[in-house]
Amino acid sequence: MTIATVxxxxxxxxxxxxxxxxxxxSAAVLGVVIVVAVAANWIAPFGVNDVxxxxxxxxxxxxxxxxxxxxxxDVLSRVLVATQASMRVAVVSVAFAVVVGVTVGVIAGxxxxxxxxxxxxxxxxxxxxxxxxxxxxxxxxxxxxxTTTILAIGIVYTPIFARVARASTLSVRVEPFVQMxxxxxxxxxxxxARHIIPNIAGPLIVxxxxxxxxxILSEAAxxxxxxxxxxxxxxxxxxxxxSQGFVTMAWWMxxxxxxxxxxxxxxxxLVGDGLxxxxxxxxxxxxxxxxxx
Amino acid sequence: MTAxxxxxxxRFIARRLLYSLVVLxxxxxxxxALVHLVPGDPVRIALGTRYTPEAYNALRSAxxxxxxxxxxxxxxxxxxxxxxxxxxxxxxxxxxxxxxERLPATVSLGLxxxxxxxxxxxxxxxxxxxxEGRVSDxxxxxxxxxxxSIPDFWLGILLIALFASTLGWLPTSGYRPLLDDPAGWLRHxxxxxLTVGLVAAAIMTRYVRxxxxxxxxxxxxxTARSKGLPPQxxxxxxxVRNALVPVLTITGIQLATILGGVIVVEVVFAWPGLGxxxxxxxxxxxxxxxxxxxxxIAALFLxxxxxxxxxxxxxxxxxxxx
Numbered sequence: 001m002t003i004a005t006v007x008x009x010x011x012x013x014x015x016x017x018x019x020x021x022x023x024x025x026s027a028a029v030l031g032v033v034i035v036v037a038v039a040a041n042w043i044a045p046f047g048v049n050d051v052x053x054x055x056x057x058x059x060x061x062x063x064x065x066x067x068x069x070x071x072x073x074d075v076l077s078r079v080l081v082a083t084q085a086s087m088r089v090a091v092v093s094v095a096f097a098v099v100v101g102v103t104v105g106v107i108a109g110x111x112x113x114x115x116x117x118x119x120x121x122x123x124x125x126x127x128x129x130x131x132x133x134x135x136x137x138x139x140x141x142x143x144x145x146x147t148t149t150i151l152a153i154g155i156v157y158t159p160i161f162a163r164v165a166r167a168s169t170l171s172v173r174v175e176p177f178v179q180m181x182x183x184x185x186x187x188x189x190x191x192x193a194r195h196i197i198p199n200i201a202g203p204l205i206v207x208x209x210x211x212x213x214x215x216i217l218s219e220a221a222x223x224x225x226x227x228x229x230x231x232x233x234x235x236x237x238x239x240x241x242x243s244q245g246f247v248t249m250a251w252w253m254x255x256x257x258x259x260x261x262x263x264x265x266x267x268x269x270l271v272g273d274g275l276x277x278x279x280x281x282x283x284x285x286x287x288x289x290x291x292x293x
Numbered sequence: 294m295t296a297x298x299x300x301x302x303x304r305f306i307a308r309r310l311l312y313s314l315v316v317l318x319x320x321x322x323x324x325x326a327l328v329h330l331v332p333g334d335p336v337r338i339a340l341g342t343r344y345t346p347e348a349y350n351a352l353r354s355a356x357x358x359x360x361x362x363x364x365x366x367x368x369x370x371x372x373x374x375x376x377x378x379x380x381x382x383x384x385x386x387x388x389x390x391x392x393x394e395r396l397p398a399t400v401s402l403g404l405x406x407x408x409x410x411x412x413x414x415x416x417x418x419x420x421x422x423x424x425e426g427r428v429s430d431x432x433x434x435x436x437x438x439x440x441x442s443i444p445d446f447w448l449g450i451l452l453i454a455l456f457a458s459t460l461g462w463l464p465t466s467g468y469r470p471l472l473d474d475p476a477g478w479l480r481h482x483x484x485x486x487l488t489v490g491l492v493a494a495a496i497m498t499r500y501v502r503x504x505x506x507x508x509x510x511x512x513x514x515x516t517a518r519s520k521g522l523p524p525q526x527x528x529x530x531x532x533v534r535n536a537l538v539p540v541l542t543i544t545g546i547q548l549a550t551i552l553g554g555v556i557v558v559e560v561v562f563a564w565p566g567l568g569x570x571x572x573x574x575x576x577x578x579x580x581x582x583x584x585x586x587x588x589x590i591a592a593l594f595l596x597x598x599x600x601x602x603x604x605x606x607x608x609x610x611x612x613x614x615x
Contacts, residue, residue: 121315121316121319122319124316124319125316125319125320125322125323128316128317128319128320128591128594128595129320129323129553129587129590129591129594130549130550130552130553130554130590130591130594131553131554132553132554132556132557133553133554133556133571133587133590133591136556136571136572136575136583137327137583137587139575140327140331140574140575140578140580140583141327141330141331141332142332213442217442217444220444220446221444221445221446221556221557224444224446224557224560225556225557225560225572226576227575227576237444237446240444240446240447240450241446243450244450244561247450247453247454247458248454248458248459251454254447254450254451254454255451258443258444258447258450258451261442261444261447262439262442262443262444262447265441265442265443265444266438266439266442269438269441269442270438273438
């Protein structure tokens with residue numbers, strides 16, 4: 001009986017999600033971005049560091065779709081491979097933030113008491129630092145590089161997951177089915193895995209999508225400053241930095257890497273918004289009410 | 294006299310102040326730990342190729358890093374509270390003086406940015422909410438989603454390319470102090486201000502829109518409408534005025550975010566503010582400057598949040614009684 005109800009709600013969630021054209025389009029764009037990122041090394045027409053000085057600063061053409069940079073390197077190939085690097089950094093760092101943040105948040109919300117107080121004060125202190133500043137502080141400690149970038153972005157986005165997970169846990173903890181399970185003598189770990197985590201997944205999925213968008217932007221900013229992904233590995237942020245001296249004579253050097261960032265970030269943001277509309281119960285009732293009219 | 298102390302608003306402010314002090318202490322601990330978390334010897338790393346045993350020993354004792362850890366900790370807290378943030382590893386200048394020199398440029402950029410953001414977000418958000426579900430609402434929503442997804446440094450470079458390099462209307466970079474050269478200040482702040490303001494406007498438009506929509510669904514708005522008040526009165530006196538309360542909060546938070554987030558924009562526009570100072574200090578491993586700047590920005594962040602919360606409680610009694 002219970003299983004049947006859960007199944008129906010899940011089907012309805014997907015149907016609601018697919019009813020929003022904006023979400024469908026952005027999810028499709030995101031799908032393409034993921035395929036491109038995974039296959040970047042195969043589909044890139046040129047090597048990312050193939051220098052061809054006689055053909056430097058060529059505008060977009062049949063051979064070089066996105067033109068060439070100041071060393072004659074193919075901008076399209078570099079954008080493709082840089083997208084892969086950006087996505088990898090974003091996914092790994094947000095995965096770190098989800099694992100650490102959710103663990104901290106669920107334990108704080110479920111246990112309550114002094115554990116909650118201590119964990120949440122630490123989270124408050126982390127929130128007192130602006131995002132990019134905290135990331136820069138991590139880079140200042142560990143030195144620039146891809147691993148540092150992942151760790152920096154991961155640490156920066158951990159508190160938000162801790163807060164979301166704690167708030168959701170607090171509201172699920174008092175539900176009758178959890179109370180009942182506890183009264184029956186079920187172990188804490190089982191309750192967490194079986195009752196708490198599945199029921200707080202909605203807001204966490206939404207937060208994950210939005211955080212991936214911000215992680216892409218943060219990585220681009222760090223790489224722009226020369227503190228993120230290091231050459232010879234191409235990165236979208238650094239490509240934009242390098243384009244500064246050529247922006248009036250070679251607009252393509254600045255426009256394409258920037259547009260790639262906007263497309264990826266926009267897709268994550270729109271998918272996140274679409275998911276929120278469906279997974280957030282308050283919004284959901286509004287959409288259902290509207291669709292019934 | 295006792296009435297003042299037991300007044301809910303005084304109690305609220307006292308509680309909020311105490312909380313901020315606790316967080317500030319945590320911030321101090323993190324900032325102090327920063328230099329000690331560096332793998333290896335921070336003084337050695339900071340000196341780099343300029344390393345000599347004499348320079349090393351001089352810098353190490355000048356920065357107090359040769360003292361026991363506990364003594365260093367209390368020494369750092371004590372000095373920080375009296376406004377002494379040590380001296381730069383790179384040029385020996387007092388960090389506090391350097392920070393105060395850089396602060397006006399960042400604050401002026403933040404204020405101009407938030408002003409531009411408000412000038413765009415207030416009308417756009419209110420319009421969008423009042424026309425919910427129509428084409429104009431969709432246009433505002435899509436534009437603001439775009440704005441949220443644009444990297445600020447990219448926007449800055451595109452603005453420079455268009456308005457400075459191509460059209461030649463405005464300078465590409467640099468800064469003039471407001472008091473020395475008001476016209477120069479204005480010409481130099483337009484492009485970085487727009488960069489910061491447009492991105493912030495995109496975020497704030499969404500908040501303004503949802504704040505207005507939320508108030509518009511309240512019972513008293515329906516009552517006002519059903520008792521036959523003119524639509525403009527309902528819109529502005531009942532809806533927009535009340536929606537401005539959450540907007541105040543987001544404006545404060547956004548200002549704090551801008552002050553801590555203008556690092557990249559300051560680098561793009563060669564703007565001599567705190568952000569570029571932090572960037573140069575990270576590149577040069579100048580730890581005392583990094584520590585000082587991080588502390589100052591985090592403290593400003595806390596202060597603005599405190600002010601916003603207190604203002605919020607003054608405007609909306611439900612908050613302080615909760």
